[in-house]
Amino acid sequence: MSATQHPAIRVVRDRTIRIKVIDDCGLACTFCHNEGTPVTADNRGRTLLPFAAGPGRTGRVSIYSETNGVGFLAAKMAPDMSFRRAVRTVTKAFGANEVHLTGGEPTLHTEVSALVSALTGMGLSVGMTSNGERGRQVMPDCSVAGLNRVNVSVFGTTAEELQAVQSERFASAGLAEAKIRAAEQTIRAAVSNGVKASVNIVVPAMAHVDRVVNLVESYGQFADVRMLTSIQDGAESIAAISEVLARVGAEPVLRTFTAGTSDERTLYRALGSRAVYVKRLLPVRLPDTCASCRFNNDTDCEEGYYGVRLYLTDQGEYMVGVCIQRMDLCVPVADLLKSGIVEEVQAFKDTEVQRLTSQYGAAA
Numbered sequence: 001m002s003a004t005q006h007p008a009i010r011v012v013r014d015r016t017i018r019i020k021v022i023d024d025c026g027l028a029c030t031f032c033h034n035e036g037t038p039v040t041a042d043n044r045g046r047t048l049l050p051f052a053a054g055p056g057r058t059g060r061v062s063i064y065s066e067t068n069g070v071g072f073l074a075a076k077m078a079p080d081m082s083f084r085r086a087v088r089t090v091t092k093a094f095g096a097n098e099v100h101l102t103g104g105e106p107t108l109h110t111e112v113s114a115l116v117s118a119l120t121g122m123g124l125s126v127g128m129t130s131n132g133e134r135g136r137q138v139m140p141d142c143s144v145a146g147l148n149r150v151n152v153s154v155f156g157t158t159a160e161e162l163q164a165v166q167s168e169r170f171a172s173a174g175l176a177e178a179k180i181r182a183a184e185q186t187i188r189a190a191v192s193n194g195v196k197a198s199v200n201i202v203v204p205a206m207a208h209v210d211r212v213v214n215l216v217e218s219y220g221q222f223a224d225v226r227m228l229t230s231i232q233d234g235a236e237s238i239a240a241i242s243e244v245l246a247r248v249g250a251e252p253v254l255r256t257f258t259a260g261t262s263d264e265r266t267l268y269r270a271l272g273s274r275a276v277y278v279k280r281l282l283p284v285r286l287p288d289t290c291a292s293c294r295f296n297n298d299t300d301c302e303e304g305y306y307g308v309r310l311y312l313t314d315q316g317e318y319m320v321g322v323c324i325q326r327m328d329l330c331v332p333v334a335d336l337l338k339s340g341i342v343e344e345v346q347a348f349k350d351t352e353v354q355r356l357t358s359q360y361g362a363a364a
Helices: 081-094 112-120 135-145 159-163 173-192 206-219 234-247 333-338 341-360
Strands: 008-013 016-020 098-102 125-130 149-153 196-203 224-229 251-259 263-270 274-281 308-312 318-321
Touching: 008 341, 016 081, 081 112, 081 308, 081 318, 081 333, 081 341, 098 112, 112 125, 112 135, 135 149, 135 173, 149 173, 159 173, 173 196, 196 206, 196 234, 206 224, 206 234, 224 234, 234 274, 251 341, 318 333, 333 341
Parallel strands: 008 251, 016 098, 016 308, 098 125, 125 149, 149 196, 196 224, 224 274
Antiparallel strands: 251 263, 263 274, 308 318
16 A cells, blocks of 8 residues: 555644633634634623523624533733733643634734743743734734744635625625735735744535635645534535545645544645645543533534633633533633542543554554
């Protein structure tokens, strides 16, 4: 068998914490999980639970917030002592050496470069997921602050393609075109400032194949491209990704498992030498926390155990979460070390490293 038929396999231990630094966002994607929290702008002042999943006045949605038991709204983090203390506690507890900034949209945070600087000053590698709204403006300062990577979520090369996955607020073609330009400018600004750039593309269904092929052809010229399955669309999303790979002549090179999470991705070479990644979610469960969960079956658990997330509530409390479909499992950072979560997660990572390296004969 050739290498293209059987890609090399690598197993890496999960050492990343996701940090939701802001809830604000200027897009309104129809499949957004918003890191498990409600859209803050649409729920301020709301006293009755559950929170509204949307779309509200912003047009945004949070697809799990009516069913995931979330009891707080997410607030904007500041690069202050409380932030540093919370991050230090969580990263030390879980043995993390990398953090990933999420939102909302991190580039809308007025102090995003200061957040990056605070984190790199703690010896952490810092990545970011962005739709590129203000990336061109903030990328130079973020680069100086030590930002290692930005994953830019891109949803179309034309206004029509972007509108296909947005709420009605993007009825304006001009607005959609401006968002597309901003994303491309962010990618170019990252590359020109020495920040690694990847393009993230969620592929919901077969109807989106042409759109995604266009994105691979357009952005693959100067950045890695990563196709992500839509957690709501399951098998149809996987079939659509397979069709895209066939259309661009992709051949698999390296398959990477992140032990201790549901994250599995394969590197392909397409259209000559362009790097295209496919990210899939595996049916991974924490042995104790997930055992009795009502979503613990083949259809309802859509993300599996993906890793640890850090939030700041609108009441000023830092929280740790382990599942965006079960936000009721979040615990205050102050209670983390006595919650049992750390021991469970660390033991699970150990087991997964051993299982995967034994199963695939790969080096961890």
